Amino acid sequence: MTTGTTTNETPSAVSSWRREALAGLRDTAPILPGVLPFGMIYGATAVAVGISPLMAQAMSVAVFAGASQVAAVDLLARDAAWITVLGAVLVINSRFVMYAAAVGAVLPRLRGGKGMLASYLLTDQGFAVTVARSQKPNTAGSLLPYYLGASAALWTTWQTGTAVGIAVGGIVPPSWELEFSIPLMFLALLIPTLKDRPSWIAAVVAGAAVLLGRDLPHNLGLMVGSLLGIGAGLVAERGRPGEGERP
Amino acid sequence: MSRTSLLILIGAAALGTYLLRASFLSLVASERLPLWAKRGLRYVPPAVLAALAVPAFVPAAWPPDGAGSLVRPAAAVVAVLMGWRFGSVLLTIGSGMATLWLLKLVL
Numbered sequence: 088m089t090t091g092t093t094t095n096e097t098p099s100a101v102s103s104w105r106r107e108a109l110a111g112l113r114d115t116a117p118i119l120p121g122v123l124p125f126g127m128i129y130g131a132t133a134v135a136v137g138i139s140p141l142m143a144q145a146m147s148v149a150v151f152a153g154a155s156q157v158a159a160v161d162l163l164a165r166d167a168a169w170i171t172v173l174g175a176v177l178v179i180n181s182r183f184v185m186y187a188a189a190v191g192a193v194l195p196r197l198r199g200g201k202g203m204l205a206s207y208l209l210t211d212q213g214f215a216v217t218v219a220r221s222q223k224p225n226t227a228g229s230l231l232p233y234y235l236g237a238s239a240a241l242w243t244t245w246q247t248g249t250a251v252g253i254a255v256g257g258i259v260p261p262s263w264e265l266e267f268s269i270p271l272m273f274l275a276l277l278i279p280t281l282k283d284r285p286s287w288i289a290a291v292v293a294g295a296a297v298l299l300g301r302d303l304p305h306n307l308g309l310m311v312g313s314l315l316g317i318g319a320g321l322v323a324e325r326g327r328p329g330e331g332e333r334p
Numbered sequence: 335m336s337r338t339s340l341l342i343l344i345g346a347a348a349l350g351t352y353l354l355r356a357s358f359l360s361l362v363a364s365e366r367l368p369l370w371a372k373r374g375l376r377y378v379p380p381a382v383l384a385a386l387a388v389p390a391f392v393p394a395a396w397p398p399d400g401a402g403s404l405v406r407p408a409a410a411v412v413a414v415l416m417g418w419r420f421g422s423v424l425l426t427i428g429s430g431m432a433t434l435w436l437l438k439l440v441l
Contacts, residue, residue, distance in 0.1 A: 117427045142340055148346035159347065163335060169343050176347045180354050182382070187358040188367065189378040194359070200359025209355040211386060218379050267434055268427050270390030271413055275426035277383035278417045289377040290384035297385045298392055309385050316381025317374045324373070325385070 107229040111236030114216045119244045122153075122212075124259040126248020129156050131256040136164035140253045147249040151207065151242065154306060155179040178305040184327035185313060186214035193221040194231050207232070208238035212272065219276045289320030401441050409433040 091257075094246050126147070133143035138160065146156055155176040162172045186209055194217075197205050217234040220226050226233070251258070259265060293316025300308030335343070358364045364372070391410035393403040413430030417423070 104384050117424050150351050152351055169339060172343060173346055177350045183354040184357045184362045185378055185382060187355055190365050191358040191364040192375050196363065197360050206356035206359040207352060209359065215383060216431050264434060268431055270387045271427045271430040272408060272423065273383050273387040274413055275417050275423040277387055278414065279378065280380040280383060286377065286380040290380040293381035294384040294388035297388055301389065306339055312385040315381045316384065317377045320377030320381065321370065322375055
């Protein structure tokens, strides 16, 4: 942490950058063992339905979005038309627009290569930990390295899981249910966001809507539920002028 | 699907997904959002996190068929209690997984 009196802080700025990146890595560490089997399942399934190992890995690098990749493989196995597959991928990944707006609001203005990298690396978990971190005091200036550290860890784990799944199939016993750590993390991060009544309402409405929309295709329930929850929060906020305002 | 078609499909999927991600991160500044959307950002975390978490813990069938389908909800309850009490993400995840494994062992 700088004291604010000196202007040339290069050495401590670099080490602070690295410290923040490691903090991002540390905070995603609990769920990396859950991301790995998910990647392995994708890799193993892709190869099993006839996609070449190179293409399967290429999809993990190029698209880098597990839920949509798994859906795409499933549709390809059923000989779906390319437009159906593409449509499914884009609908499932439409949630990234919400994440981008939320993360974009707490990161500094990003240009050029940094902006492209930060965009490419966006994930559910990266969004979740970064937004959670942004609500802690004194974190405003350091969220970019934090976000990149967390996202790099997730990216590496995803590529590794894919590669292992392609090579040897799913070797982690499914009974371990390591993937369960991922929704547990979302739950853990949800708790501190329930700070006021409109936030509670947003969460309850979103949760209920997602359950009702469980049978919708392409994870549409997630998007619809989230939007309904956000809307409910805004409505609840309006009911009490001043509540929900930042102090 | 031919190899070439698959390659083009992956390329299109990659580009489309990238544009979705870049939308408010590097293409458009989030300051450009209308006021209601900016206020709505405040509720993205509780709404989205709830939407992501809830389906994993609520059994698909109602009424729940057998004790096995109550394992995940029970793990979620333990995790929430621990999270609320101690505020540690690691403890929340750990206690949830421990409950899951314990109950699976016992049932």
